[in-house]
Amino acid sequence: MIARLSLRHVMMAALVALAAIGLAGTAKSQGVAQPPQVSPAQFTLAKQIVEIKGVKAMFAPLVHGVIKKTTDSVLQTNLMWAKDISDISAQMEKDFQPRGQEIVDATARFYASHFSEVELKQILAFYQSPVGQKMLVDEPRALDESMGYAGNWGDNLSIEVMSKLRAEMKKRGHDM
Secondary structure (H helix, E strand, O other), rough: OOOHHHHHHHHHHHHHHHHHHHHHHHHHHHOOOOOOOOHHHHHHHHHHHHHHHOOHHHHHHHHHHHHHHHHHHHHHHHHHHHHHHHHHHHHHHHHHHHHHHHHHHHHHHHHHHOOOHHHHHHHHHHHOOOOHHHHHHHHHHHHHHHHHHHHHHHHHHHHHHHHHHHHHHOOOOOOO
């Protein structure tokens, strides 16, 4: 029984790995940009910036999300393996969590490719300043408030658009 269980775990891990490879292959075939090569100095500065901005925490849920999406797709056709898949998923989350650093590094490379070393130093100095620290704290709140406002604004505009559309259609003899 133990050998059979091990084989099942190996099979599940292989299925999950194949699904993940398939998902990665889809992203590559869709032309997802790869991080550019930048100078070591630019990379170091940009990495400090993305760390200050909390990029690691922002992308932390990705590992869990990818594992969940992959295992959920396997579960759709293999529901009887739910416990094994759940156990394997929990272990994979622990195993793959350090891989999140790859995203931080890639983000730093993307930042570095858009700014010169001098500009990166200025950006870093800004985020290390009192006003930069305040921005790190308050900007997410301001963006949340803006997004809430934009949602309400869009809803209200939709009502106006529908009202105008009905009025114009009525002029043309159509009752909506």
